[in-house]
Amino acid sequence: MRETSYHVREVYRGPIAIVGPTASGKTRLALDLMELLPHYEAVSVDSMTIYKEFSVGTAKPTETELAGHPYHLISVVSVVEEFSLAEFITLVQKMKEEIERRFKTALYVGGTSLYLRAVVDGLTPQPTYSGLRLWLETVSLHLGQGVLYQILKTVDPKAASKILSTNDRRVIRALEVSLGSGMHKSIYGEVFSNPDGAGGVLQFGVKVSREVLYKRIEERIHLQLEQGWIDEVAAVIESDKVISRTAAQAIGYKELAAYLRGELDYDEAVELTVRRTKNLAKRQLAWLRRDSRILWIETLDEVLERLDGTQ
Incomplete structure (x- = not known):
């Protein structure tokens, strides 16, 4: 365990998220925090550690690193399975309820933007239309991705302005939501999310040059x-x-x-x-810095000091 000179006078028990870019040290910080505050259980907020076969390349914490600390939503599905935001939301809500039944608190750890937003803001997943998506993928294959991007510019110019014309996957997804639901993808998240937060999650961002x-x-x-x-x-x-x-x-x-x-x-x-x-x-x-609610820290002591001042 990493040593700390700070002592928390009162134990904070609200949900916490440790966020930051890849390789910033989120997992190590979370493990150290759980060592000091054992009423927390970590929940991965990462779209790739969810896969069983991806371990070394996704920098999953090892059994030695975990040393008995609960760390949920890693190695859940096989690489052959599609895994969507909607499925993540279902799993993370179920895990949160299980943790609370043990009189513990969730400590969310990761950097996948939409997963974090789902946890912090109560994001409702956009609908999926598999038949429409398959048709769009076929159109792209035969006519080229540029055709779909031109359609998106007509259907939802705001969404198109935020997506590279060469990003076929995102273009298809935007058209799938817009055409399938009749609602622009660019406003869907704004309509179906809770701007006041889903549960008062305190976010700490790992600050690294x-x-x-x-x-x-x-x-x-x-x-x-x-x-x-x-x-x-x-x-x-x-x-x-x-x-x-x-x-x-x-x-x-x-x-x-x-x-x-x-x-x-x-x-x-x-x-x-x-x-x-x-x-x-x-x-x-770039995405994280747009969220003014994130408290940027560099050390474990800074986290403990902030928690102490949040009582």
Whole structure:
């Protein structure tokens, strides 16, 4: 356990979220906090640690690191399964209720933006229309993604202005919601969320300079490779499992699979993984910094001091 010079005079018992970009140290901070405040149980708010087969590459906490601390919603589904925001909301609500029945409190840990919003703001998931989505995917395949983007600009120009024309997945999703529900995707979240928060979740953001963060990302990826990330990817390939669309978004797995197939050399695969991870961290930071409710901290002592002042 990391030492602290701060002593909490009174025990805070409200729900907490530890947020931040990838490789910022969220998990370590959460584990240290649970060591001092054992009435908390961690709940992962991460769209990739949910997959059973993705462990090394998603930096899941090891059994040694957990040391008996409850850490929920990791290794829940197989990579062959699609996993949606709606399914996450169902699971996280069920887990919250289970934790409260034990007279404990949820400690949310992660950086997946929509998952965090669901936890903090009570976001209601946008509907899915699988038949319509399949048709849109077929149109994109045969006519090109640019056609769907032009349709989106007509149907929901606000949504289109926030999506790259080359991001086929997001363009299709926006059209699926807009055409299927008759309501613009760009306003759907505003209508079906609770702006006052879903349960008074106190958010702590792990503050790290960009220079330090990028260095951590590079070091972590090389450590993950030493720990057997390539073997993990190879095991998925050899299993002949058809990876779901959502699981396929995991950074590094596609790049290392391409290396194993001889489509990229090792250095190219690693460089591309590092670059994509840094871009993810940049996007995560931009999103988090728009939320003025987040209390940015650098140390465990700062968290404890804030909790003490929140009594």
